[in-house]
Amino acid sequence: GRMRESLDLLDGAGKLEERRDTLDRRSSVAKNYDAGTLILTGTKESRDAINKIIRGNLVRKGVLAQKGARRYALKWKDEDGIRHSASRELAVGERVTFLENEYKLYDIRNGEVGMVTKTADKTISVRLEDGREISIEVARYGALEYGYALTTYKSQGQTYDRVVVEADTRFAHLQDQRNCYVQITRA
Numbered sequence: 001g002r003m004r005e006s007l008d009l010l011d012g013a014g015k016l017e018e019r020r021d022t023l024d025r026r027s028s029v030a031k032n033y034d035a036g037t038l039i040l041t042g043t044k045e046s047r048d049a050i051n052k053i054i055r056g057n058l059v060r061k062g063v064l065a066q067k068g069a070r071r072y073a074l075k076w077k078d079e080d081g082i083r084h085s086a087s088r089e090l091a092v093g094e095r096v097t098f099l100e101n102e103y104k105l106y107d108i109r110n111g112e113v114g115m116v117t118k119t120a121d122k123t124i125s126v127r128l129e130d131g132r133e134i135s136i137e138v139a140r141y142g143a144l145e146y147g148y149a150l151t152t153y154k155s156q157g158q159t160y161d162r163v164v165v166e167a168d169t170r171f172a173h174l175q176d177q178r179n180c181y182v183q184i185t186r187a
Contacts, residue, residue, distance in 0.1 A: 006184055022168070029149075029166040030054045035095075038160035039149040042168055050166060051146040055094075064091045070119045076100055076143030088146070090116050090124060097147035097154065106134050106141060111154045113147045 010016050019025035026046065030053035033039055039054075041047045058064045069091035076099040077083050090096070094116040098108045108128070117133060118125035124144070127133045136144075149166075150158070163184075 026050050026166060027053055029164055030057060032164040033148055036160065037162045037164060038155060038158055039164050039166070040152050040155050041149055041166040042152055044151060046166055046168060047149045047151050050149040054148040055146060064093050066091060068092055068119055072124065072138050072142070074138070074142040074144050090119055092116055092119060095147040096126060096144045097150060098143060099145055100143035102141050106136060108134070111157065
């Protein structure tokens with residue numbers, strides 16, 4: 001319940017940085033990405049924008065090889081039951097997050113993160129953070145999204161040594177005490 005004190009401590013340690021320009025802020029956050037860093041954001045729109053920047057940086061650096069990358073038609077339902085679909089290019093080394101629970105075929109949880117290890121016409125192999133490797137038939141389970149940045153909501157239960165938060169204060173309800181607590185305590 002002492003968020004002001006928590007933020008003052010972070011600021012005093014040089015851990016807070018204010019950037020008013022949205023693109024500048026998101027680009028700055030994206031530069032902090034590495035495999036040991038959890039990047040959090042308040043909205044799906046900002047998550048998608050940051051994921052796009054990070055993925056573009058990884059492709060330019062040659063970390064994500066475009067040889068063997070494939071485009072997949074992905075489908076999922078959000079927490080409100082609304083159906084979504086998207087076309088995503090996935091490559092070996094891609095970090096993905098799962099958007100729906102699936103216990104029978106793959107034993108994966110909504111919000112779980114993994115690394116693509118193989119791409120094929122109809123399947124994607126993913127190594128999960130617990131070390132398991134699964135082969136997903138995309139027609140049976142297409143609830144995947146890039147997992148470089150996650151929403152605060154999706155990050156609950158995650159623990160990382162380093163956390164970077166893109167806190168767009170224009171949306172006060174997304175930077176309330178509860179959300180700030182989740183963001184700060186992921187580290």
